[in-house]
Amino acid sequence: MLEIERLSTTQPDFEERLGALTDWDDGATHGVESTVAEILESVRRDGDSALVEYTRQLDAHPVSSADQLEVAPERCRAALDALPAEDREALRAAAERIRAYHEHQRPQSWENDDADGTRLGQRIRPLERVGVYVPGGKAAYPSSVLMNVLPARVAGVGEVIMVAPAPGGEIAPMVLAAAAVAGVDRLFLVGGAQAVAALAFGTPTIPAVDKIVGPGNAYVAEAKRRVFGHVGIDMVAGPSEILIICDGQTDADWIAMDLFSQAEHDEDARALLICPEARYLDEVQAAMERLLPEMERSEIIRESLRRRGALICVRDLNEAAAVANRIAPEHLELSVVEPERLAAAIDHAGAMFLGRHTPEALGDYCAGPSHVLPTSRTARFASPLGVYDFCKSTSIVYCSEQAAGSLGEIAVRLAEAEGLTAHARSAAYRMRRDPSA
Structure with missing residues (x-):
């Protein structure tokens, strides 16, 4: 029954x-929190040696040096070529639909000139390097490779670093093939909180990234939560x-x-x-x-x-x-x-x-849309993973002499109300008057 x-x-x-x-309590237990804190500190302090040790212990992956964690691009391409034709075509067809959908999400830079000579704008730039975590504990997820990597590629991210656990040193050929289809730059067979630590802090083998995306177990989620601020993250799923x-x-x-x-x-x-x-x-x-x-x-x-x-x-x-x-x-x-x-x-x-x-x-x-979505009622304020997650914006402000005068009047009044004299004087200098006068 x-x-x-x-x-x-x-x-x-x-x-x-x-x-x-x-109502889901996504807070980690004390055991998870303390374990993750120890792993993060160890990898940050000891780099590759800690990474290798945790990989041997937790994934039963018999590596002796960190360079053995990296998968050569040729191996990913060979995995793709070795797939049955129907599987290979399914991967490519899915990738094309995902890519096409996310092309519509490209944010645009813009500028606007006001009559007083003020020019305001927003400049959009892609992130330089992103880490993608692909889970591999209870199942293999080639779809997670496509759904995380392709929006980053559409955004124009300079380098995509993928990490994935390989229990016993094994990883599904379909996951390797998906990495080739999606355009992963470097792939490392490492998982858990130690992989998040390596991406966040960098080691001699795995470069530090600007943002980490992708789902994982409770240890991965807690590690992402803890490194947020040092790097960006997509969400704690x-x-x-x-x-x-x-x-x-x-x-x-x-x-x-x-x-x-x-x-x-x-x-x-x-x-x-x-x-x-x-x-x-x-x-x-x-x-x-x-x-x-x-x-x-x-x-x-x-x-x-x-x-x-x-x-x-x-x-x-x-x-x-x-x-x-x-x-x-x-x-x-x-x-x-x-x-x-x-x-x-x-x-x-x-x-x-x-x-x-x-x-x-x-x-x-x-x-087409990414399947990386807000969970646990966070859809009240959060959005699906998209191209916008792999971009950052910079505000642009230019003032003519006339604009400096008109805006300065406002800035001086507000700065003086806040008691910030240097702010007021900085604006007033462009108005050619002393705000203390």
Whole structure:
């Protein structure tokens, strides 16, 4: 029997139960925090020697020197060439769609001249060097290579350094092939907090980067949190999650499998279904019970659904939208007759998948947008990974003599109100008068 929580908005304790189900504490345990702190300090102090030791201990990767961690580009290209033709074409087709989508996100520099001779503008430049973390513990993720690296390439990042764990010294050929397709400059077989430390602080072998992106386990997330400020990071991601709103007219097997598609990530993944039809929720649960034994990762799915899954009955689709905004999900499927209309009521979601024929799985691999999305309700204020994450802007200000006078009047008044005399005098000198006079 499949265990999954059943909720209804008519229950008096619905909000409390929903909060317990959806509020994720992404804070690391004391054990994780102390371990990560030790690893970061060791790599920062001892560089390559610490990196090699942690790789041997934690990944059982039998390396004796740091130069053995790097994968030659020729090996990545050979892995691509050795793939079955269908796999190679799938990688390239997905890469082209991802690249094409992100071309639309290129931010533009601009300048504007005011009548008084002020010129204001914004100059956009790509980051010089970025580190991409690709997880490799419970599964291989070539899609993560494409989704993290290609937006950086579209942005014009000068150098992309990829790190990925290789338990036992093994890495999936598909991951190597994806690195070749995406255009990774250098690839190192190192993972965990030690990889984050190397990217943040640099070692003689692995160069320091300006920003680190990509998902990972609790140790990776904590390491990213701790190095933020020394380098940039994309986000501190929690477990994967999906919320489906269905009107009860989609094939129940389809919806069951869509829920499985996220639950199979790990036991902390969250899979929720909202529907105004209680009988349909019964149908989906029956479909899940029937289909679950066929799944290779059935035990992970079962545990994920038991811990963080739910079937939620609402009064109508308007209420479904309100609940969805409360949850602010990473992935939101709108499997309804008029998905565009329902989408207009959604304010918080990492990505929306509209219509019965748009499973979230397409977004994970090849639809186009990056699948690196805000989790754990952070879609209230955060956005998907994009080209803008790999750019920085510089404000441009130019003043003519006339503009220096008109703006100086304002600056002097405000500076004097703040008691910052040097600020006031700096502006006043350009006005050719002494503000103390």
